[in-house]
Amino acid sequence: ETGVTQTPRHLVMGMTNKKSLKCEQHLGHNAMYWYKQSAKKPLELMFVYSLEERVENNSVPSRFSPECPNSSHLFLHLHTLQPEDSALYLCASSQAPPPAGGYGYTFGSGTRLTVV
């Protein structure tokens, strides 16, 4: 399998639930990202991992917890979310984080999250 794969594609969870989003890439990339895409808002960068180390955290609430166990896998652990956290969560990977080489990102299809 090639590209970036995200699971699940759709997720409905209650505010007291704990769930995890999974992202997997088989491109040999060294950087991985989580983005949040809400209706009528620009894509928001949440987390950046380079060589499995977190290098960027854009003031994301602690109810979102990322994990990068190896360069091919990235998780986003969710707990006690709010309805306003409902959005499309996109994972991406690149050979290196910007601006090194200006590598483009390869995106997954996203997980559509609904918090009820």
Place this chain on the structure above:
Amino acid sequence: AQKVTQAQTEISVVEKEDVTLDCVYETRDTTYYLFWYKQPPSGELVFLIRRNSFDEQNEISGRYSWNFQKSTSSFNFTITASQVVDSAVYFCAPTLGYNDMRFGAGTRLTVKP
């Protein structure tokens, strides 16, 4: 502040029309990269093009062309003879600052048959 602006929120055209999507950005950097991505209804963002700030030569790829003007900080995207399959949201994304690919708000293009 470093930011990117896609002023056109939505554009609707009839098939075979040409359409240009605008992108203007602000940066303090002298070296940076510019990208365009397409997001079809399936949700996945698809890479279209990458340009670096030293190369102002315009590029054409089939029905797609890009006009980079460093003096005006613009990187516009034109689709010639649009098709229904071009309907999607298009994002301009410059790399502004370290670890920061900044996406514009996107332009939703609808091509009607």
